[in-house]
Amino acid sequence: MIETLQAVDKKAKFQSVRRRKARERRTISRVADDTTHDCRGALTVVREYVSLLKDGLCGDVSEQQQHILDVIDGCSDELNHMVDNLHDLSRLATGRLSSRMETCRMQDIVEPVRPALEKKAFLRGLALTTDIRSDLSEVYCDPAHISRVLLNLGTHALKSCVQPSRVHLWAMDDQNLEQVVVGFSCYGPNDPDDEPPFDFARFDQPSATIRAVARAFPSRLTMAEKLLHQNLSRLREYTFQGFGTTLLFDIPKATADEILLRYLTRLKHFQGNRAAVTVIRVAATAPDCPETRALIEKLCTSVFQKGNLLLHIDEGEWLLILSNGTRGLADFMSWREANLCDESQKELPRAPRGINIVVEGTWSADAATSDVLSEIKTRFTFSEIQL
Amino acid sequence: MKPTTSPVWEKPSRALLAPGSTSDRMPGGNAKRVLIIEDDRDIVMGMTIRLRSRGYETLNACDGGRGVDSAVQNHPDAIVMDVRMPRMDGLQALSQLQSLVATRAIPVIMLSASLADRQSALDAGARFFIRKPYQNDILVAALESALNDSRERENGRSLNA
Numbered sequence: 045m046i047e048t049l050q051a052v053d054k055k056a057k058f059q060s061v062r063r064r065k066a067r068e069r070r071t072i073s074r075v076a077d078d079t080t081h082d083c084r085g086a087l088t089v090v091r092e093y094v095s096l097l098k099d100g101l102c103g104d105v106s107e108q109q110q111h112i113l114d115v116i117d118g119c120s121d122e123l124n125h126m127v128d129n130l131h132d133l134s135r136l137a138t139g140r141l142s143s144r145m146e147t148c149r150m151q152d153i154v155e156p157v158r159p160a161l162e163k164k165a166f167l168r169g170l171a172l173t174t175d176i177r178s179d180l181s182e183v184y185c186d187p188a189h190i191s192r193v194l195l196n197l198g199t200h201a202l203k204s205c206v207q208p209s210r211v212h213l214w215a216m217d218d219q220n221l222e223q224v225v226v227g228f229s230c231y232g233p234n235d236p237d238d239e240p241p242f243d244f245a246r247f248d249q250p251s252a253t254i255r256a257v258a259r260a261f262p263s264r265l266t267m268a269e270k271l272l273h274q275n276l277s278r279l280r281e282y283t284f285q286g287f288g289t290t291l292l293f294d295i296p297k298a299t300a301d302e303i304l305l306r307y308l309t310r311l312k313h314f315q316g317n318r319a320a321v322t323v324i325r326v327a328a329t330a331p332d333c334p335e336t337r338a339l340i341e342k343l344c345t346s347v348f349q350k351g352n353l354l355l356h357i358d359e360g361e362w363l364l365i366l367s368n369g370t371r372g373l374a375d376f377m378s379w380r381e382a383n384l385c386d387e388s389q390k391e392l393p394r395a396p397r398g399i400n401i402v403v404e405g406t407w408s409a410d411a412a413t414s415d416v417l418s419e420i421k422t423r424f425t426f427s428e429i430q431l
Numbered sequence: 432m433k434p435t436t437s438p439v440w441e442k443p444s445r446a447l448l449a450p451g452s453t454s455d456r457m458p459g460g461n462a463k464r465v466l467i468i469e470d471d472r473d474i475v476m477g478m479t480i481r482l483r484s485r486g487y488e489t490l491n492a493c494d495g496g497r498g499v500d501s502a503v504q505n506h507p508d509a510i511v512m513d514v515r516m517p518r519m520d521g522l523q524a525l526s527q528l529q530s531l532v533a534t535r536a537i538p539v540i541m542l543s544a545s546l547a548d549r550q551s552a553l554d555a556g557a558r559f560f561i562r563k564p565y566q567n568d569i570l571v572a573a574l575e576s577a578l579n580d581s582r583e584r585e586n587g588r589s590l591n592a
Contacts, residue, residue: 089477
């Protein structure tokens with residue numbers, strides 16, 4: 045009897061804490077949404093009025109005035125990015141920002157960002173050079189997030205550079221690991237014109253000052269670091285003697301092995317030996333049906349928001365890697381419950397109409413990451429997985 | 432140095448931007464009429480100057496309710512409307528505009544500082560959604576595209592008739 049009462053009391057306390065936390069999350073979200081909304085309203089006026097002046101709609105503009113207006117315009121762009129960063133940070137803190145990872149090409153991500161960076165470089169009197177080859181391996185990431193990372197890192201690099209100097213944006217295949225490395229290198233006036241030899245082994249040599257970029261950095265780097273973390277990537281800063289400083293990050297190539305390995309490593313890092321994953325195969329029997337598409341869309345949003353992994357295996361087929369330590373599996377079950385067509389279908393492996401769900405199993409990450417990976421791999425033919 | 436131009440706007444005149452007022456600098460009788468429904472007077476003023484410099488006639492209203500009334504009364508060729516406004520917001524106003532025969536065909540461009548409003552604005556029937564802070568050339572391009580679409584639709588209708 046006492047044990048039952050204690051259990052009820054514990055459950056009530058737990059629910060009370062959950063309600064309080066949910067209330068706090070809602071407050072943070074509302075304040076962040078309202079504040080960023082108001083900031084963007086003010087920035088709209090700044091940008092519009094500067095543009096009216098620049099276009100000569102309010103009278104003649106001298107060359108000097110034109111330059112000043114360009115600087116104000118550039119600053120309003122930066123403020124806008126900072127507002128976006130603050131908004132995204134609040135969404136990250138409240139679990140509302142998710143990464144929609146997909147197979148993409150670095151060149152396609154960099155191209156739309158380049159004009160904005162070139163404009164910033166021009167305003168600061170710096171040169172921006174890029175070297176993103178079209179034959180780089182495909183990467184697996186959220187392209188919108190990586191664009192934001194490039195803008196943040198590029199702006200930081202351009203701001204940190206001392207004139208006259210240049211910033212070089214580059215990307216290259218790592219020959220040793222399944223990753224593409226992307227970096228911004230700042231070359232000071234006394235640095236040689238040649239780019240440093242990007243031999244990755246050299247990063248571990250004592251001549252390179254290495255530090256992980258995480259704390260005590262401006263909001264741009266904090267945001268970049270957090271977005272990269274969501275994309276199973278990490279940000280580092282290197283300083284070579286005789287060469288400039290390089291900010292770089294690595295993005296996993298679009299191979300299931302590499303992505304799973306990074307996901308499990310991260311899970312173990314945060315959850316230790318408690319970490320476990322449940323692997324679920326989801327297949328849409330009619331992927332073109334709008335109702336099924338809407339359900340899958342809801343599923344993807346739910347899965348991504350909780351920091352789980354979703355691998356798009358084939359047309360209408362996904363592999364869900366849900367973390368048991370977080371609320372991954374519980375949330376998936378809630379999603380399933382909420383979207384079931386009728387009560388009789390609530391037992392797994394039944395699923396909403398048009399979707400087949402198969403729970404492949406649960407693996408503890410207690411063992412070495414590689415063991416977990418090979419254990420999962422025994423159930424799946426990885427060569428079949430085309431990301 | 433930019434070439435010398437005569438300013439379109441010489442002196443701020445907020446009286447000109449009183450709700451429901453129209454421009455007193457109408458270029459000819461064929462000028463397209465754009466209704467700006469926005470509660471931020473500074474944004475209205477900037478947008479008014481920009482659109483007038485492009486030869487548009489402008490009207491304005493400071494909330495959704497007044498905007499719908501003005502649209503019914505003045506039959507603008509296009510509407511540029513903010514989403515978040517006091518009293519009646521842009522989405523409610525858009526829904527009313529879509530339900531009225533007199534205003535259903537008017538193309539509406541929705542503006543909002545929040546991307547979260549994008550889908551609901553497009554679902555409600557907005558022709559374009561533009562996020563604030565916007566680039567003014569994007570706004571003008573969207574407006575021209577919306578007006579061209581309407582013109583083509585009207586031409587198609589007269590041919591069918």
